[in-house]
Amino acid sequence: MHKEGKKTVITMLVLTVLILISMYISLTYGVFELTIRDVFRTIFRIETNADFELVIFDFRLPRIVIAALVGLGLGIAGAVIQGITRNGLADSGILGINAGAGAAIVIFMFFFQDQVQGSGWLSVMIMPIFGLIGGLIASLFIFFFSWKNGTFDTGRLILTGIAIGSGFGALSMYISLKMKASDFEMATVWVSGSIYNANWIYIASMLPWLLILIPIIYKKAYLLDLFQLEDISTKSLGIAVEKEKSILLLASIGLVSACVSVSGSIGFIGLMAPHIARQLVGINHRHVLPVCGAIGMLLVVVSDFIAKNVFAPAELPVGIVISILGVPYFLFLLVKSRA
Amino acid sequence: MKTTNGLARIILFTAPIIIVSVIFLSIAYGAKGITLATIWEAFTAYNEEDVNHAIIMTSRLPRVLSALLVGAFLAISGAIMQGMTRNYLASPSIMGVTDGSAFVITICMVFMPELPSISMILFSMLGSAIGAGIVYGFGSLIKGGLSPVRLAIIGTVIGTFLSSMSAAIASYFQVSQNVSFWYNAKLHQADPDVFLMALPFGLVGLILAIIVANGITILSLGEEVSVTLGQRTRMVKVLSMLSVICLTGTAVALVGKIGFVGLIVPHITRFLVGVDYKVLIPCAGIIGGVFLALCDILSRFVNAPFETPIGVITSLIGVPFFLYLIRTRGGGRHA
Numbered sequence: 061m062h063k064e065g066k067k068t069v070i071t072m073l074v075l076t077v078l079i080l081i082s083m084y085i086s087l088t089y090g091v092f093e094l095t096i097r098d099v100f101r102t103i104f105r106i107e108t109n110a111d112f113e114l115v116i117f118d119f120r121l122p123r124i125v126i127a128a129l130v131g132l133g134l135g136i137a138g139a140v141i142q143g144i145t146r147n148g149l150a151d152s153g154i155l156g157i158n159a160g161a162g163a164a165i166v167i168f169m170f171f172f173q174d175q176v177q178g179s180g181w182l183s184v185m186i187m188p189i190f191g192l193i194g195g196l197i198a199s200l201f202i203f204f205f206s207w208k209n210g211t212f213d214t215g216r217l218i219l220t221g222i223a224i225g226s227g228f229g230a231l232s233m234y235i236s237l238k239m240k241a242s243d244f245e246m247a248t249v250w251v252s253g254s255i256y257n258a259n260w261i262y263i264a265s266m267l268p269w270l271l272i273l274i275p276i277i278y279k280k281a282y283l284l285d286l287f288q289l290e291d292i293s294t295k296s297l298g299i300a301v302e303k304e305k306s307i308l309l310l311a312s313i314g315l316v317s318a319c320v321s322v323s324g325s326i327g328f329i330g331l332m333a334p335h336i337a338r339q340l341v342g343i344n345h346r347h348v349l350p351v352c353g354a355i356g357m358l359l360v361v362v363s364d365f366i367a368k369n370v371f372a373p374a375e376l377p378v379g380i381v382i383s384i385l386g387v388p389y390f391l392f393l394l395v396k397s398r399a
Numbered sequence: 400m401k402t403t404n405g406l407a408r409i410i411l412f413t414a415p416i417i418i419v420s421v422i423f424l425s426i427a428y429g430a431k432g433i434t435l436a437t438i439w440e441a442f443t444a445y446n447e448e449d450v451n452h453a454i455i456m457t458s459r460l461p462r463v464l465s466a467l468l469v470g471a472f473l474a475i476s477g478a479i480m481q482g483m484t485r486n487y488l489a490s491p492s493i494m495g496v497t498d499g500s501a502f503v504i505t506i507c508m509v510f511m512p513e514l515p516s517i518s519m520i521l522f523s524m525l526g527s528a529i530g531a532g533i534v535y536g537f538g539s540l541i542k543g544g545l546s547p548v549r550l551a552i553i554g555t556v557i558g559t560f561l562s563s564m565s566a567a568i569a570s571y572f573q574v575s576q577n578v579s580f581w582y583n584a585k586l587h588q589a590d591p592d593v594f595l596m597a598l599p600f601g602l603v604g605l606i607l608a609i610i611v612a613n614g615i616t617i618l619s620l621g622e623e624v625s626v627t628l629g630q631r632t633r634m635v636k637v638l639s640m641l642s643v644i645c646l647t648g649t650a651v652a653l654v655g656k657i658g659f660v661g662l663i664v665p666h667i668t669r670f671l672v673g674v675d676y677k678v679l680i681p682c683a684g685i686i687g688g689v690f691l692a693l694c695d696i697l698s699r700f701v702n703a704p705f706e707t708p709i710g711v712i713t714s715l716i717g718v719p720f721f722l723y724l725i726r727t728r729g730g731g732r733h734a
Binding site for chain 1: 488537540541546548549551552553555556557559560563564566567570571658701702705707708710711714715718719721722725726
């Protein structure tokens, strides 16, 4: 146990350094070059330069922070979902939870945007709640359709997710076509997973969700270890399996919804992060969860950097970069799992 | 068996009437209503000056004909794939065939923008072959990878990969707009010239499909049965694959990606007329064509006066059906 803890600490340190490096590169590199001196001077208010301030505080920093937070949320939610379903291929994107949350948010944009226009803050803050409702509906559907004879069949779970995902995708597309041209543009960019219109309000809207839900999940992390046993054994330990599973699942859907409401549908993070984390620190969820969050952060920050700069001045939605990276990994897992 | 064949006969004999009435319906309804008399006139005494006649000949007629053909092509490819692989989830859009085709078309638009339509169709077929090849390659690489569920998962994931790659390439070379033109079902812009050019390729696919129909019926009973009966299994498989590639490639070149037609129509047809592919393939073609043409008409009404992409309509109908299939069939291995 002690050795494992040490390993986790080292892994976390390495990851933190990597994250900081990638944030630093992301902050300084771009169309407008900055030196590290400029960055420090601007952030710590030693010397103020209007151009630097604009680039750092309005363009680059919010984007990096959002990328990091989204990665954190999706990574941890992925670990929880894989833990609960005992399915290494489960991921909120593949299971259609992202698409459900996305559709709900598109509906929200369509129906309520005008009514809450004056209060931009308010509408951005309640978007995650709508996302949560959509995510919940999607997961209810998934559970309803894939639960048969008292068990979840791995394949059926994922296929149902794919079907639900494409259904909600079609719904979002239909609704977004009914929107005004300007809203439509925003909705389509957003649905394909993009964080380029990041600002501090979005960060404020997702932060509370992360701050509340991640500690709850972490507190229950030991349960995720127990869930790896057969349900009957877990029950015999005196644990209310169904109840605890529901709480954990709700929490992870909440996390996913908060992320989706800010960044659109970004898939595969919740798939990749837990696998990498388990490779690094073993299967104890108390260790896996933080590492997972850190890996998620790193992945999204780096992917966003790629999306932003590789094809400059054109910009790719970060979701596309992540699926190009994620699909080969998914196939690799599929090959390995059967070998 | 007798009754189902009776049903098949009804479908085949009433087909011309149904198809003609769908054509009339589709021409008559739209942003601009056109009376039946005008349609008749446009066919019998075409007048270039008349706006209505021009609309009919250059826009509405190519559109409904494309819908009929593409629906038929997709449904037949789906039927062939399902029979050949004995996989109830096999269909062009789930198996990455359409994404492969769209991917190659993207590359063509970037590197060879001046390519004439006819080569586009050929490249689209090449793309279908590549998409199918990758998916089946992985399927056979992975143990149990050819089971319905696994193959569908692999197909979907590879489809995601190919379409992400196309999106990335398109935005790098800044041709997103032209490319999204191919991607998203563009039935309403069906081009009469491309239509005429695509026709022969589609016909080759259709003829191949009918030639191999008997072979597929036997193959759908299982590979062992097929071999014991003295069938040249490999030959049948190669011809079926060629037919699928021709049909899907042409369909994508004509109107872009349209999902679910190739999945649901074969199931409905099998339910109606049984599993004799000699009957099933033509019936699937008719039902598929009519289904897509009706979806196309629906797409003009759902959000009038704007058009709804036909992919949205087919998904809205297809997803519940897909769920139903997964629910009732599960991961079992049966065509």
